[in-house]
Amino acid sequence: MKKWMTLFCALALALGVTGCSDSQNETSTSTANEASSSSILNIADTQCPTSLDPAQSWDSWYTSRWGITETLYVLDQDLNPQPLLATSCEALDDTTWVVTLHDGVTFHNGNPLTAESVKLCWERTAEVNPRFSELLPIESLLADGQTLTIETKQPVPAMLNTLCEPLTCVIDVTSSQDFASSPQGTGPFIPVSYTVGTQAEVKAYADYWGGTPKSDGAVIRIITDTNTLAMAQQSQEVDVSVSMAPSSLSLFEDESLYRVDGVPGSRGQIVFFNFDTPALQNLAVRQALCMSVDKENYAAILNKGASVPATGLYPDFMAYGAESGYQYDMEGAKALLDENDIVDTDGDGIRELNGEPISLRLLTYQTKAELPIFCNEMASSAKQLGIELKVEVYESVTEQEKTGDFDLMMISYAMVPTGDPQYFASLAFRTGGSSNYGHYSNPAVDDLIAQLETETDSEARIALTKEIQDLVMEDAGFLVIGHSKYYYVMNANVTGLHTNPSEYYLLNAEIDRNEE
Numbered sequence: 001m002k003k004w005m006t007l008f009c010a011l012a013l014a015l016g017v018t019g020c021s022d023s024q025n026e027t028s029t030s031t032a033n034e035a036s037s038s039s040i041l042n043i044a045d046t047q048c049p050t051s052l053d054p055a056q057s058w059d060s061w062y063t064s065r066w067g068i069t070e071t072l073y074v075l076d077q078d079l080n081p082q083p084l085l086a087t088s089c090e091a092l093d094d095t096t097w098v099v100t101l102h103d104g105v106t107f108h109n110g111n112p113l114t115a116e117s118v119k120l121c122w123e124r125t126a127e128v129n130p131r132f133s134e135l136l137p138i139e140s141l142l143a144d145g146q147t148l149t150i151e152t153k154q155p156v157p158a159m160l161n162t163l164c165e166p167l168t169c170v171i172d173v174t175s176s177q178d179f180a181s182s183p184q185g186t187g188p189f190i191p192v193s194y195t196v197g198t199q200a201e202v203k204a205y206a207d208y209w210g211g212t213p214k215s216d217g218a219v220i221r222i223i224t225d226t227n228t229l230a231m232a233q234q235s236q237e238v239d240v241s242v243s244m245a246p247s248s249l250s251l252f253e254d255e256s257l258y259r260v261d262g263v264p265g266s267r268g269q270i271v272f273f274n275f276d277t278p279a280l281q282n283l284a285v286r287q288a289l290c291m292s293v294d295k296e297n298y299a300a301i302l303n304k305g306a307s308v309p310a311t312g313l314y315p316d317f318m319a320y321g322a323e324s325g326y327q328y329d330m331e332g333a334k335a336l337l338d339e340n341d342i343v344d345t346d347g348d349g350i351r352e353l354n355g356e357p358i359s360l361r362l363l364t365y366q367t368k369a370e371l372p373i374f375c376n377e378m379a380s381s382a383k384q385l386g387i388e389l390k391v392e393v394y395e396s397v398t399e400q401e402k403t404g405d406f407d408l409m410m411i412s413y414a415m416v417p418t419g420d421p422q423y424f425a426s427l428a429f430r431t432g433g434s435s436n437y438g439h440y441s442n443p444a445v446d447d448l449i450a451q452l453e454t455e456t457d458s459e460a461r462i463a464l465t466k467e468i469q470d471l472v473m474e475d476a477g478f479l480v481i482g483h484s485k486y487y488y489v490m491n492a493n494v495t496g497l498h499t500n501p502s503e504y505y506l507l508n509a510e511i512d513r514n515e516e
Helices: 002-014 022-036 060-065 115-128 130-135 226-234 246-252 283-291 295-302 330-339 370-385 398-403 422-429 443-452 458-474
Strands: 040-045 073-075 081-083 086-093 096-101 138-144 147-152 189-195 199-204 217-222 240-242 258-273 307-309 359-365 388-394 408-414 478-491
Touching: 040 226, 081 086, 096 115, 115 130, 115 138, 115 147, 130 422, 189 217, 226 240, 226 246, 246 258, 246 478, 258 370, 283 330, 283 370, 295 307, 295 370, 295 478, 330 370, 359 370, 370 388, 370 408, 398 408, 422 443, 422 458, 443 458
Parallel strands: 040 217, 040 240, 359 388, 359 408
Antiparallel strands: 073 081, 086 096, 096 147, 138 147, 189 199, 199 217, 240 478, 258 408, 258 478, 307 478
16 A cells, blocks of 8 residues: 555656645545555546536536436446336326335435435526436426425426436435535445545445445546556556546556456537637538548547447437438538638638638647547648638636637537437537537427427437437538547456446446455
């Protein structure tokens, strides 16, 4: 353990983290002494939440991954919803659902999970985060013991899938604890501390309703530099790494030392066009940019096979994947611009539109290693078209998502984490959707999404999704380059962990480190 702490401080210094001050050394020494006689897992990830309050932003994804919070239903390996905190969820009619909760579940503070606690938690989450009402449009909630009756404003055909979304998790909101640092969840681990962007610690919840956790806790370290992440895993300084860069996977082929567990996922490398930017209001410009992207090359060469190219918008391997989309055609893209009189009149290599050179800002962030690489390649291709894309790479683009301070923005987004296509359509394609960062709007698409939100027949839902996708692609409303494969890299002695394509799960009661 002393060796671990030495490596930790060395890594902290390399990252410029002032984490080895005297006061923090006392905490680190205490953690080290505890870990020396117990099973504390060391986890590394490149991304982190803004706080541990699951109602804020997308922070619930992390409280779910870190074993702090749980939902009424959980997704299995095939993205099928299964009961978790609930034992059943039955539809009385199109808008009324009756959920029966498990008996004997307690929050970390010992208070019992009841229908009233779910009701109070969801009411708070809906007030804090508008995304909740997009997922679950609640008209009323009626709590009676362990029975919760949900009345929705409209039919919710994918109700069970929705109840798997981490934002619908349950914490005890009657607790006096600070939600941002000490949410009282029902999961196998209790939060101990969290320093944003640096490190979190959790400890086992001995009274966990699903059985005593096999490990005593975990230290989750945030390592934004993917090369440093690979070094930490190679030195076995960490037990599990999340979001390992594809370029580093070849380092972990020795199965006697490591296990690489990965599955195809729905996380798309998505380019958002800002429809408030005059040049991007022109359809031919957006179409030409889509045609300039060699998706096969991006996936196979630039991303070293760690993603698959997208034909349309949704993953090809899903039933609602596109049958056709924009093909790589540089000459065709140039001809399209020429046909629309978008040409370079002054010979500087940049085409003009309405007398203004087409010079655009393309933003992304560094914690997904492929994104800056993709952006630079996209800028190079655009230059051949006669369009200037100036790439800007940030630690995070959360602020730009809120303010719209971009022309194009490439982000990594899990499009179908619950297994249902309505999720992304409602959030991103719909006018005013909470993830519609570029303000795309098409009334016909909105009408189809409204139908999708109430359609219960599975074949009809697939047809509607395909129709929505086709219209958005006709508009060149978004560009999806490909979909990432989701990997965990772990030491060979780690047991009880398997990658789930939803990206919602990591720490659980079964995960452990075999010390033999």
